[in-house]
Amino acid sequence: MKIEDIDVDSAIDxxxxxxxxxxxxxxxxxxxxxxxxxxxxxxLNRITLNSQNSSKPPSADPNREKSPKKGKSxxxxxxxxxxxxxxxxxxxxPDEVKxxxxxxxxxxxxxxxxxxxxxxRQVIDIDFSRVVTEYRAQVLEDRQGNRFxxxxxxxxxRAVQYGLTLKANAVYRSQFQLIPYDRIRDHFQDQMHIPISxxxxxxxxxxxxxxxxxxGRWAKTxxxxxxxxxxxxxxxxxxxxxxxxxCASNTSLTWFYxxxxxxxxxxxxxxxxxxxxxxxxxDHWKPYYRYDCTHALCNAHHLRELERAWEQxxxxxxxxxxxxxxxxxxxxxxxxxxxxxxxxxxWRRRYRELLHxxxxxxxxxxxxxxxxxxxxxxxxxxxxxxxxLRDFERDALRFxxxxxxxxTNNQGENDLRMTKVxxxxx
Numbered sequence: 001m002k003i004e005d006i007d008v009d010s011a012i013d014x015x016x017x018x019x020x021x022x023x024x025x026x027x028x029x030x031x032x033x034x035x036x037x038x039x040x041x042x043x044l045n046r047i048t049l050n051s052q053n054s055s056k057p058p059s060a061d062p063n064r065e066k067s068p069k070k071g072k073s074x075x076x077x078x079x080x081x082x083x084x085x086x087x088x089x090x091x092x093x094p095d096e097v098k099x100x101x102x103x104x105x106x107x108x109x110x111x112x113x114x115x116x117x118x119x120x121r122q123v124i125d126i127d128f129s130r131v132v133t134e135y136r137a138q139v140l141e142d143r144q145g146n147r148f149x150x151x152x153x154x155x156x157x158r159a160v161q162y163g164l165t166l167k168a169n170a171v172y173r174s175q176f177q178l179i180p181y182d183r184i185r186d187h188f189q190d191q192m193h194i195p196i197s198x199x200x201x202x203x204x205x206x207x208x209x210x211x212x213x214x215x216g217r218w219a220k221t222x223x224x225x226x227x228x229x230x231x232x233x234x235x236x237x238x239x240x241x242x243x244x245x246x247c248a249s250n251t252s253l254t255w256f257y258x259x260x261x262x263x264x265x266x267x268x269x270x271x272x273x274x275x276x277x278x279x280x281x282x283d284h285w286k287p288y289y290r291y292d293c294t295h296a297l298c299n300a301h302h303l304r305e306l307e308r309a310w311e312q313x314x315x316x317x318x319x320x321x322x323x324x325x326x327x328x329x330x331x332x333x334x335x336x337x338x339x340x341x342x343x344x345x346x347w348r349r350r351y352r353e354l355l356h357x358x359x360x361x362x363x364x365x366x367x368x369x370x371x372x373x374x375x376x377x378x379x380x381x382x383x384x385x386x387x388x389l390r391d392f393e394r395d396a397l398r399f400x401x402x403x404x405x406x407x408t409n410n411q412g413e414n415d416l417r418m419t420k421v422x423x424x425x426x
Contacts (some may be wrong), residue, residue: 008312012037013285090122130190135161164313167204174201175208178422219253224275226250228404230412231273231282233262236423248272249415256419263287279402281409284388284395296398298409299325302389309382317358321389324354328400329407338403347399355390362386 019025019033020123029243053342101120137150155164166188171188173179181198188194223229229248236245248255248270257310259266264287267273275281282288286301289295303325309318312381328347332339339347363386379387389396399405 014397015359019396021368044160056333057349085364088124090120091124094122104311130192131193132162162200162204167207170196170204171208172200174205178418178425180425216255219255220272222343223248223250223253223255224272225278226253227278228275229272230410230415231267231288232287232409232410232416234416236419237426245416245419246270247412249411252413254415256415264290267291279398279405279414281405283409284392292400295392295395296402296405297392297395299329299396299399300408300410300413302385302396303384305381309385313362313380313382315358315362315382317354317361318385321351321354321358324350328397332400332407337401341401344397344400347400351393351397353384 018128019030019037022030025033067240077293104113135152137152139150140148142148170184170188173184174181179187179419181201184201185196185198191343208210229250231246233244234248236260238244241260243258243260246257246259248257250370255270255272257270267287273288274292276291276293276371279294279296280288280291281298283298283301303322304316306322306325309315310322324347328351331343331347335343362380362382364383365379367377399407
């Protein structure tokens with residue numbers, strides 16, 4: 001690895017070589033220096049992680065460079081020939097029509113003119129305004145003084161209250177556009193002169209949440225019966241405490257479920273995965289494999305881990321596997337989303353041959369070095385990755401033969417991203 005053009009690996013190897021050659025060091029000093037070199041190696045491996053070789057987001061990359069600017073092109077600005085563009089279209093029923101009459105004093109004199117129609121142009125604009133609807137319920141009395149009042153519409157139960165459209169607009173700005181409560185309050189006050197407190201916006205959100213109960217049951221049922229579902233989870237802050245936001249989604253529906261736990265307890269309570277029998281796309285977090293369904297692994301995670309194995313552990317097989325997975329994904333795309341069985345077998349053979357070759361470069365721990373310990377000997381990160389790709393081959397390559405299974409779990413990750421943005425704004 002290199003930091004500011006310094007070959008750190010070579011420097012550490014040189015230090016270890018000199019340490020082995022030095023005969024006059026005391027055992028204590030030698031052990032201390034070996035521990036320090038080990039700590040330096042571990043720390044460097046950690047600080048050189050970025051969004052390309054780990055699950056860190058791009059925003060966490062130190063001194064990240066912007067994408068290089070594209071060179072000048074010979075194409076003219078704007079839409080190119082053959083491009084299906086979009087433009088404003090006239091509406092058939094404009095809200096307001098203003099007739100512009102010709103000032104006849106500007107016309108040539110001595111001529112007769114007749115009406116020949118109009119030329120029209122439309123201006124599409126918006127108008128922020130307050131609309132107050134007053135309901136006046138008729139009151140009748142009989143001779144005995146009994147009063148009879150016409151019923152007000154459902155939901156109109158106060159002398160003055162906010163309307164549903166206003167509430168919906170506030171919830172939209174809060175939950176979808178992630179605008180803070182105080183700025184929503186300022187928007188209504190400044191644009192429409194409607195006084196709304198931050199507490200009112202909070203109550204609007206609560207009311208909307210309550211109205212979603214029936215929709216929630218329907219959405220969970222649809223997801224549980226779907227052919228493909230993406231799942232992921234991320235840490236969030238709830239009332240100053242660490243929680244986990246679980247997500248289950250497909251291209252049509254997304255279900256979020258916050259919980260204090262990350263594992264099976266939370267996912268069972270979410271009420272989708274225990275009933276799911278389709279293809280579950282995830283990042284190989286082990287609890288997902290407790291569910292009896294077909295699994296598909298996120299190869300974006302594999303590509304990042306392979307990048308780390310190449311950069312930090314210098315595993316040549318990792319670089320070759322990374323290229324192979326990318327080429328396989330391109331072949332699937334060119335084939336329309338699914339490879340023919342014979343073609344898939346050819347790619348699978350290349351995959352297995354490369355993993356077989358990797359066994360020599362990245363062997364398992366030497367069992368002869370076991371010192372009475374039970375269980376599985378500790379493996380390097382590169383070895384763990386190799387064994388995962390080998391043991392879960394069908395799940396890693398499922399995107400080749402099942403048309404609706406994607407190469408990555410980006411759907412699940414993208415669905416969680418806006419929540420992270422909301423947390424940052426908050």
